[in-house]
Amino acid sequence: MTDVDRDAGPTAPSRRSQAKADRRRELLRAAARLIAERGFPGVRLEDLGSAVGISGPAVYRHFPNKDALLVELLTDISERLLAGGTAVLDRVSDPAEALGQLVDFHLDFALGEPDLIRVQDRDLHSLPDDARHRVRQTQRRYVEIWVDVLRRIDPGLDTTRARIAAHATFGLINSTPYSAVSPSVDATNGDPTRGVLRRMALAALLADSA
The missing domain is CATH 1.10.357.10 (Tetracycline Repressor, domain 2)
Structure with missing residues (x-):
């Protein structure tokens, strides 16, 4: 394994983890806004996904329900x-x-x-x-x-x-x-x-x- 390979190993997962954490925070901010506007019963996970530019099913990667x-x-x-x-x-x-x-x-x-x-x-x-x-x-x-x-x-x-x-x-x-x-x-x-x-x-x- 080269030095480049060794360096790249931990970096990629770290970047993916950071991107996932950033997306989760974005979803929480959007959820707070939407629920404040509509109330909890009036917000669907599909609405939340749309608010941050992802599909509804992709929200389930961050929250089970x-x-x-x-x-x-x-x-x-x-x-x-x-x-x-x-x-x-x-x-x-x-x-x-x-x-x-x-x-x-x-x-x-x-x-x-x-x-x-x-x-x-x-x-x-x-x-x-x-x-x-x-x-x-x-x-x-x-x-x-x-x-x-x-x-x-x-x-x-x-x-x-x-x-x-x-x-x-x-x-x-x-x-x-x-x-x-x-x-x-x-x-x-x-x-x-x-x-x-x-x-x-x-x-x-x-x-x-x-």
Whole structure:
């Protein structure tokens, strides 16, 4: 075997693997957009293939069925939120600063991933029972990060009220895909969405503090 042959061996599979991973990400982005527009029942795998320029049967190389695609979308959302919230706690010790960074992180997600937010809000019930249970568990862990920070700011705040405040804040921020005219544009370009939501979120979160 020549040096060229030896070099070519691992390269070709690597390129194929990368191309497959890129296609999978493209399919997930298209799925988020289509499901956000039509709802999960209104999207077929054939529609998804058409959206990315491949045949319907080719989609099955990446996802065995439509349920598997939704599971990956919604599992990814919950895991990314949990990872982001955990990262805030790992790098910030002051609870007031941590709360501000949690709000900023959630705003970044909602403004940057409006399709995913809409899919999560509307189609979570379409998940198979076991997947929905896993997603709910991950979501609860994310909520508890916020609860912990709120109770560190105000030790007199009970857990139930802290959870209510956290969920209310998620509802406020997650309404962005439905209400903002141009959620991807920041205030410097004439869209005050982020600044308004940040102030309202912090005010709501701290309103029940002593």
